[in-house]
Amino acid sequence: AQSVAQPEDQVNVAEGNPLTVKCTYSVSGNPYLFWYVQYPNRGLQFLLKYITGDNLVKGSYGFEAEFNKSQTSFHLKKPSALVSDSALYFCAVRDMNTGFQKLVFGTGTRLLVSP
Amino acid sequence: EAGVTQSPTHLIKTRGQQATLRCSPISGHTSVYWYQQALGLGLQFLLWYDEGEERNRGNFPPRFSGRQFPNYSSELNVNALELEDSALYLCASSFGLNYGYTFGSGTRLTVV
Numbered sequence: 001a002q003s004v005a006q007p008e009d010q011v012n013v014a015e016g017n018p019l020t021v022k023c024t025y026s027v028s029g030n031p032y033l034f035w036y037v038q039y040p041n042r043g044l045q046f047l048l049k050y051i052t053g054d055n056l057v058k059g060s061y062g063f064e065a066e067f068n069k070s071q072t073s074f075h076l077k078k079p080s081a082l083v084s085d086s087a088l089y090f091c092a093v094r095d096m097n098t099g100f101q102k103l104v105f106g107t108g109t110r111l112l113v114s115p
Numbered sequence: 116e117a118g119v120t121q122s123p124t125h126l127i128k129t130r131g132q133q134a135t136l137r138c139s140p141i142s143g144h145t146s147v148y149w150y151q152q153a154l155g156l157g158l159q160f161l162l163w164y165d166e167g168e169e170r171n172r173g174n175f176p177p178r179f180s181g182r183q184f185p186n187y188s189s190e191l192n193v194n195a196l197e198l199e200d201s202a203l204y205l206c207a208s209s210f211g212l213n214y215g216y217t218f219g220s221g222t223r224l225t226v227v
Contacts, residue, residue: 034215043119043205043218044158090158092215102148102171103216107157 002027004093006106013081014114021076021109023091032094033074034103035065037087044090050074061085081113117141119219121206127225128196136191136222140208146170147189148209148216149181153202161204164189196226 004025013019025031032051036044048059055067065076074091088110092103120139128134140147149161160173164183178194187208193200203223207216 036215036218041223043121043220044207044216046215046217049215102160102163104160105150105158 002031002093002104004091004104004106006089006091006109008109009107010110010112012112012114015083016080019078019081019085019111019113021089021091021111023074023076023106024072025074025091025093026072027093031074033065033067034092034094035059035063035074035076036090036092036105038090038108039087047076047089081111083113083115086111086113119206119208119217121204121219121222123222124220125223125225127227130196130198130226132196134193134196134200134224136193136204136206136224137188138191138206138208138219139188140206141210141217144208144210144217145187146209146211147183147187148207149189149191150205150207151175151202152205152221153199158205162191193224198226200224201226 034049035047038044047063048057050057050067058064063078088108090108091106094103122137146165148163150158152158162181163171167183181191183189203221205221207218209216
């Protein structure tokens with residue numbers, strides 16, 4: 001069965017510093033990996049995805065993520081955090097070998113960027 | 116292009132009643148997914164509809180049901196509401212396997 005783990009419930013970072021939100025995955029086949037962000041009382045917004053190709057994926061709002069097959073990780077990163085980046089971040093995986101299209105989400109990591 | 120729209124935004128029901136939530140996908144998207152986001156529990160997969168058929172179901176009791184209409188819009192029904200059904204219900208649509216989901220803003224269901 002496919003799954004993702006987000007080991008940190010919350011990440012705290014000062015504005016201007018780099019940030020990393022961690023995600024590891026488990027699938028039986030090839031993974032499709034996604035990051036989403038959720039602002040209070042809103043739905044999820046797509047940030048970026050990894051399907052195939054370059055291991056470094058660039059997405060919206062200056063975010064990027066690095067796919068590491070040997071470590072089964074897909075950590076979200078940003079070189080310089082903004083206070084407006086404070087939100088709930090979800091990693092998700094789709095196992096392309098199962099035939100099921102559903103995404104399985106992690107439990108989410110709350111990012112708090114302080115001024 | 117209109118995004119995924121969900122209605123109503125908020126819904127308050129009494130325990131034992133039925134709730135109906137609606138979702139309109141992005142034009143051209145044939146797949147609709149429903150997720151429940153309860154406080155502290157992350158996103159739990161409920162149902163996946165594609166081309167009018169239920170394709171997959173999460174680990175929820177049968178009182179959670181739904182359907183997809185010929186125009187690909189979808190309805191989620193929750194019967195015999197329980198207090199623990201209180202959650203944000205999110206609908207998403209997708210164009211295909213290589214694409215992520217586009218989410219609606221959700222329906223906040225409160226059972227009292």
